Amino acid sequence: MYDLHVHSSYSDGDASVEQIVKKAKEVGLKVVAIVDHSIEHRFGLNERKARKRQEEIDKFASKYDIEVLSGIECGIKADGEIVLPKFKFDLVLASIHDFLYAEEYYHRIVECLKYNDFDILAHLHSTMFGSLNGRNLERDLEIIDLLVDRDVALEVNTAHSAPPIDFLELLDMNVKGRVRYSIGSDSHSIKRIGDVSWGFEVARKYLKNGRFVLEL
Ligand SMILES: [Zn+2]
Numbered sequence: 640m641y642d643l644h645v646h647s648s649y650s651d652g653d654a655s656v657e658q659i660v661k662k663a664k665e666v667g668l669k670v671v672a673i674v675d676h677s678i679e680h681r682f683g684l685n686e687r688k689a690r691k692r693q694e695e696i697d698k699f700a701s702k703y704d705i706e707v708l709s710g711i712e713c714g715i716k717a718d719g720e721i722v723l724p725k726f727k728f729d730l731v732l733a734s735i736h737d738f739l740y741a742e743e744y745y746h747r748i749v750e751c752l753k754y755n756d757f758d759i760l761a762h763l764h765s766t767m768f769g770s771l772n773g774r775n776l777e778r779d780l781e782i783i784d785l786l787v788d789r790d791v792a793l794e795v796n797t798a799h800s801a802p803p804i805d806f807l808e809l810l811d812m813n814v815k816g817r818v819r820y821s822i823g824s825d826s827h828s829i830k831r832i833g834d835v836s837w838g839f840e841v842a843r844k845y846l847k848n849g850r851f852v853l854e855l
């Protein structure tokens with residue numbers, strides 16, 4: 640199993656890199672991605688912290704003999720903008736962290752997909768940060784087309800229970816496995832690391848012909 644969305648104490652998570660890597664090994668993960676919030680937050684992962692975190696990742700990945708990826712989660716701001724520190728990450732995630740009306744929610748996601756290079760669209764239509772006044776089928780289909788065209792993976796996020804099942808059904812019906820996917824617990828504490836079983840269940844059912852985001 641893999642958990643490609645875990646926050647560390649380099650942003651707003653509780654656990655150190657060593658604690659995360661040790662726990663990931665204990666629960667039998669093959670790969671864990673440490674993904675901290677980007678610099679749109681004061682507490683986010685700037686260039687200096689990214690370099691320091693990478694040193695720890697390399698050290699503890701070899702100590703505990705497990706694959707550990709270095710990732711970042713960028714908030715999608717107005718007009719789809721994301722901000723990244725200067726650093727070469729293994730995985731760049733993008734997601735909405737604001738309470739928005741549907742029109743603005745879709746606008747940000749679509750613009751972000753069109754104009755930025757990133758790897759994973761995280762917790763789409765989250766129950767925590769979803770659009771406030773419902774969904775729009777046409778705009779959902781536009782997102783699905785862009786995921787295919789831009790080869791961006793869709794994350795199944797077990798903390799946010801996102802995307803909702805009806806979105807996954809729509810995806811399955813329309814692109815039949817042409818979208819890559821990722822699975823993440825979005826854990827901010829040590830106890831949820833590897834809490835991904837809902838994600839794998841969903842992937843088996845709705846994303847069964849899709850490719851995983853990593854070549855494993
Ligand atoms: Zn998030």
Ligand SMILES: [Zn+2]
Pocket residue numbers: 644646712825
């Ligand atoms: Zn997150």
